[in-house]
Amino acid sequence: xxxxxxxxxxxxxEESMEKNxxxxxxxxxxxxxxxLPALALYLGTIHxxxxxxxxxxxxxxxxxxxxxxxxxxVFVMIPVDDKSMFGRKLSKYICKxxxxxxxxxxxxEEPKAFLPNHAYVFGYEPHSAFPIGMVALGDGAGMMxxxxxxxxxxxAVFYIPFMRHIWRWLGFTAVTKKNFISxxxxxxxxxxxxxxxxxxxxxxxxxxxxFLKERRGFVRIAMEMGVPLxxxxxxxxxxxxxxxxxxxxxxxxxxxxxxxVPLFYWGIYGSPIPFKNPLxxxxxxxxxxxxxxxxxxxxxxxxxxxxxxALQDLFERHKAEAGYxxxxxxxx
Numbered sequence: 327x328x329x330x331x332x333x334x335x336x337x338x339x340e341e342s343m344e345k346n347x348x349x350x351x352x353x354x355x356x357x358x359x360x361x362l363p364a365l366a367l368y369l370g371t372i373h374x375x376x377x378x379x380x381x382x383x384x385x386x387x388x389x390x391x392x393x394x395x396x397x398x399x400v401f402v403m404i405p406v407d408d409k410s411m412f413g414r415k416l417s418k419y420i421c422k423x424x425x426x427x428x429x430x431x432x433x434x435e436e437p438k439a440f441l442p443n444h445a446y447v448f449g450y451e452p453h454s455a456f457p458i459g460m461v462a463l464g465d466g467a468g469m470m471x472x473x474x475x476x477x478x479x480x481x482a483v484f485y486i487p488f489m490r491h492i493w494r495w496l497g498f499t500a501v502t503k504k505n506f507i508s509x510x511x512x513x514x515x516x517x518x519x520x521x522x523x524x525x526x527x528x529x530x531x532x533x534x535x536x537f538l539k540e541r542r543g544f545v546r547i548a549m550e551m552g553v554p555l556x557x558x559x560x561x562x563x564x565x566x567x568x569x570x571x572x573x574x575x576x577x578x579x580x581x582x583x584x585x586x587v588p589l590f591y592w593g594i595y596g597s598p599i600p601f602k603n604p605l606x607x608x609x610x611x612x613x614x615x616x617x618x619x620x621x622x623x624x625x626x627x628x629x630x631x632x633x634x635x636a637l638q639d640l641f642e643r644h645k646a647e648a649g650y651x652x653x654x655x656x657x658x
Contacts, residue, residue: 552617
């Protein structure tokens with residue numbers, strides 16, 4: 327099994343260097359247009375809903391506008407079949423084409439430390455404007471030796487028409503303690519961003535800031551379940567989008583209270599399609615934990631510190647290979 331997937335056209339490029347890059351450019355264009363629908367499905371549903379609502383509000387008669395709003399409400403209420411054959415095929419299409427688009431290079435430090443039928447808790451950082459590289463860790467991408475995976479995302483996602491269907495098929499579920507524990511109990515490896523969307527408040531150009539010092543809940547759950555913790559860091563993701571933060575600490579505090587993100591971000595030509603910037607994802611060695619049904623705060627703090635140190639060390643050891651020698655990581 328290969329653990330460092332990269333652009334699927336690499337071998338072809340090596341054989342055709344004497345052709346002045348003509349075939350290389352054609353291959354890259356093909357990759358882009360194959361990935362475009364996948365990226366649109368994964369990232370563009372919010373924009374689609376917004377355009378649809380604005381169009382219905384300003385250009386349709388009241389009766390037809392109400393019909394559109396009613397249909398959107400129906401799509402919010404329709405149950406999603408996580409095991410849908412169509413959904414599984416669509417999720418694999420989305421994951422594989424996103425991984426080839428950037429492309430994504432996944433480096434697993436100790437491949438033999440991961441057992442296919444074992445559950446792990448992956449602490450993926452940073453969140454950036456959008457943690458798009460996460461999909462490389464899911465079973466749909468086929469880049470990790472894991473049989474079953476679940477992503478944890480904001481519960482707001484599952485109230486958005488169309489998006490809730492696609493993300494459910496991709497393996498996302500709401501980030502609640504109940505879902506976290508039940509996923510691990512069912513043998514799923516859980517992948518999530520410990521800093522969450524609140525991490526976007528700390529975004530700064532030219533540096534990576536991780537909101538982790540106050541996040542200990544995931545450590546407690548991992549200890550209670552006896553599941554290994556795995557530090558993960560994605561290089562290059564912060565450059566996938568341009569962004570603008572709403573200024574002012576008062577607005578940011580209000581946004582945190584209302585559970586919204588005071589951030590606007592965009593990609594190619596102002597669209598939700600990210601810039602084609604290579605991503606390098608480093609997966610550290612699992613931190614083995616003994617099952618402890620009632621860990622003390624002191625024990626949680628100790629393991630949390632171990633995870634933070636492992637993440638910092640992972641970042642420092644891989645930043646040069648990833649092409650970010652002068653990049654600094656700040657943990658707040």
